[in-house]
Amino acid sequence: NADLAMYVAKGRGKGTYAVFEPEMYSSSLESLSISTDLRNALERDELLLFYQPIVDLDSGDISGLEALARWKHPVRGLLSPAEFIPVAEESNLIIEIGKRLLFMACAQAQEWRKTLSPKLQMSFNLSAKQLEDPNLVPIVTEALAMTGLPPENLILEITESMLMGNVEATVRQLTALRKQGIGIAIDDFGTGHSSLGLLKRLPVDIMKIDRTFVHSMTEGSQDVAFVEAMLNLGDSLKLRTVAEGIETHQQMRLLQELACPDVQGYLFAKPMAPSDTETFVSTFDGLPE
């Protein structure tokens, strides 16, 4: 029981503790069956990517897409990353899965650069273990070389909670990737996953404001002030800022008033399968009225 609780605590990150609860049994059985299935999923090609557009608020154009993992489970149906990425992380399968997904995202981006827009940028979420993997740089380089995607069209998203061990080694890897022209984005900025400390320590190009701030933004509210402060911070550090999780017109208007460069959220589109993404991007005609 103590062992189970320890794994739960480890999963929550550094410097935490967990007290054993009976529910931990069922969730560990669940992750056991998921981790067995996950091995097969790779062979059976059940892992796929959905894509969510990132919209330039100024021009009203789609500036990029974020690749978001899905698992087409034979019995459970379509699973979201929260249901299998943490299990994949525990079992180290994430390295293989992450590599497969990265190649998939790069190949798709290169195809869409030809059919949709040559400027299209593809954002990909790295996992903690991928970021720690000393082979990260060669893997990314190979993915670009094999698919023909120019490095300028790839953005890698990371969060602070991924920085487990050797921060210096991570900085070296990110610096090497940026030298090639790849963009680095801080995801979920403003939450416990990503803080100011991270901006100071890591070389980055893009800051993604977490959706919890956008969610509770109303005229004159404190969260508007927070978002404004984060946008100013992004400006002074010469970062491009993306606000995540825009669901309403009001949120979009507030962000326009604050001159937020890029936005992403259900108001524009939910993450979609590749064919729907293609239709969406090719028929998109500006910001929703």
Ligand code: C2E
């Ligand atoms: P994230 O990178 O912060 O991705 C944004 C999440 O917010 C996505 O959830 C997206 O569907 C959701 N979202 C977008 N717009 C809205 C909105 O307007 N309202 C609300 N309520 N939600 C919105 P999703 O696809 O379930 O992904 C969850 C997380 O899983 C991602 O958070 C990312 O950290 C991780 N993830 C996704 N794909 C991958 C992957 O390929 N590899 C790794 N390692 N992690 C991934």
Ligand code: MG
């Ligand atoms: Mg992300």
Ligand code: MG
């Ligand atoms: Mg995020």
